[in-house]
Amino acid sequence: MARAPAPRDRGAMSETPPPPSPEPAGDEAPTTQAPISPRRLLRSRDDRVLGGVCGGLARYFNVDPLIIRIAAVALIFLGGVSVIAYVAALLLVPEDDGTGRPVDGKPGRVATIVGAVVIVLAGVALLDGRWGFGFGWAFGALAPTVLIVTILAIAGQRLLANRGEDQPPAARIAGAALLLSGIVLGVLVLAAGGAVATAAGGGAAIAAAVIVLGLLMVGLSFKDHRARWLALPALALAIPAGVVTAAGIDVDHGIGSRHYAPATLADVRGGYELGVGELKVDLRGTRWPREATLDLKVDVGTGHALILVPEDVCVQAQTHAGLGYVNLLGEEDGGADVDEQRGTVGRTSARRLNLVADMGIGAIEVRHNDPNGGHWGPQDHGPDAIAASLADAGCAGERA
Amino acid sequence: MSRPDLATLISGLAIAALGTVLLLDQAGELSLDFGSLAPLVLCVIGLVLLVGGLAKRDGA
Numbered sequence: 001m002a003r004a005p006a007p008r009d010r011g012a013m014s015e016t017p018p019p020p021s022p023e024p025a026g027d028e029a030p031t032t033q034a035p036i037s038p039r040r041l042l043r044s045r046d047d048r049v050l051g052g053v054c055g056g057l058a059r060y061f062n063v064d065p066l067i068i069r070i071a072a073v074a075l076i077f078l079g080g081v082s083v084i085a086y087v088a089a090l091l092l093v094p095e096d097d098g099t100g101r102p103v104d105g106k107p108g109r110v111a112t113i114v115g116a117v118v119i120v121l122a123g124v125a126l127l128d129g130r131w132g133f134g135f136g137w138a139f140g141a142l143a144p145t146v147l148i149v150t151i152l153a154i155a156g157q158r159l160l161a162n163r164g165e166d167q168p169p170a171a172r173i174a175g176a177a178l179l180l181s182g183i184v185l186g187v188l189v190l191a192a193g194g195a196v197a198t199a200a201g202g203g204a205a206i207a208a209a210v211i212v213l214g215l216l217m218v219g220l221s222f223k224d225h226r227a228r229w230l231a232l233p234a235l236a237l238a239i240p241a242g243v244v245t246a247a248g249i250d251v252d253h254g255i256g257s258r259h260y261a262p263a264t265l266a267d268v269r270g271g272y273e274l275g276v277g278e279l280k281v282d283l284r285g286t287r288w289p290r291e292a293t294l295d296l297k298v299d300v301g302t303g304h305a306l307i308l309v310p311e312d313v314c315v316q317a318q319t320h321a322g323l324g325y326v327n328l329l330g331e332e333d334g335g336a337d338v339d340e341q342r343g344t345v346g347r348t349s350a351r352r353l354n355l356v357a358d359m360g361i362g363a364i365e366v367r368h369n370d371p372n373g374g375h376w377g378p379q380d381h382g383p384d385a386i387a388a389s390l391a392d393a394g395c396a397g398e399r400a
Numbered sequence: 401m402s403r404p405d406l407a408t409l410i411s412g413l414a415i416a417a418l419g420t421v422l423l424l425d426q427a428g429e430l431s432l433d434f435g436s437l438a439p440l441v442l443c444v445i446g447l448v449l450l451v452g453g454l455a456k457r458d459g460a
Binding site: 221222224231242246323337 | 402404405406409411412418422423425432434435437438444448452
């Protein structure tokens with residue numbers, strides 16, 4: 001075994017005081033004192049959730065990493081800027097080697113070019129406001145695709161690094177990215193299948209499959225700890241099935257766009273149902289005698305329910321939206337499990353609509369004019385304008 | 401009998417519980433809405449991540 005050189009063999013530097021920067025001792029110590037290097041932004045190796053970007057930023061600014069992570073998550077909802085910044089940092093910011101220095105190796109030039117391209121494409125996509133889909137199919141599909149491929153490549157590289165391959169060749173990274181793509185695709189297919197099967201009435205079978213997977217994990221926990229990965233398909237089935245169940249979506253009621261315009265009150269059905277799509281019930285041309293009251297029921301699983309009523313009809317509505325919003329003549333409320341019971345009670349001579357509407361995921365709207373008909377605008381369909389027209393019709397005053 | 405892998409065991413129990421809730425809803429014994437589904441799903445996912453992370457930290 002080669003003997004390590006004695007300190008006096010290292011030259012004059014062994015006699016001088018050590019430089020202020022944390023230079024590791026070694027055979028190739030500089031013969032002149034190195035300038036104090038400025039503090040560098042590095043991705044943390046020991047404080048990381050994904051790529052160590054937040055941990056590195058926290059160390060750089062000397063703050064709690066949790067604050068950086070919370071801010072990064074919050075910024076996702078402001079146009080996704082933190083996602084772009086994170087991907088850029090993964091590509092451009094070198095990794096800490098554990099001693100406060102960047103790791104050796106030259107990911108530099110290629111990573112810089114790729115990072116710049118990703119940033120430009122993602123920036124254009126974000127500036128468009130619709131993730132690039134407004135620039136036509138070719139370019140619109142390109143930007144998100146490049147972003148997804150880049151993220152998959154980075155994830156593949158991380159996967160290999162976790163397995164001890166620090167400098168994997170491009171083919172290995174591509175293989176790992178392909179494997180991850182397959183897993184993601186499989187999860188998406190399972191999720192879509194679980195949702196569709198539940199909406200088609202197979203919710204009990206999906207629930208049973210989830211229970212079986214859970215019990216399988218319990219049984220296999222005594223033999224093979226890798227069985228914990230069964231959680232992935234189980235949750236991929238269970239969560240969409242739960243969302244469909246909570247929303248009350250039922251595709252047996254049909255899919256597509258339905259438009260009804262009954263000529264008389266006798267033509268109005270007792271209830272209108274739709275599984276997925278847009279349901280429009282236009283009562284503006286319906287012959288509606290004075291003092292007559294119409295009871296209307298609308299049930300849509302996912303999509304849009306639009307009820308168009310004449311301006312002189314008093315509306316009382318009892319509505320529920322699992323996830324979405326309810327707009328009753330300009331007064332809007334949205335969120336999860338939105339229950340609305342409001343409207344106006346008119347004079348005895350007024351025409352009335354009693355509406356009971358249920359929406360799983362989407363919107364319920366009661367309007368005087370069709371937003372797609374070219375006559376609608378926020379100014380003429382605001383709550384004040386509607387209240388005025390309702391007052392003219394004798395509807396304003398009492399709230400239901 | 402060998403000791404079970406706690407992460408897999410607890411995750412499996414949590415997922416089986418979630419499936420049971422879904423089944424009870426299908427049977428009409430429960431009425432699941434978003435207000436109850438969201439915390440339930442978050443609890444299960446959180447539990448799975450927590451026990452997985454603890455197992456990884458302990459070297460399991």
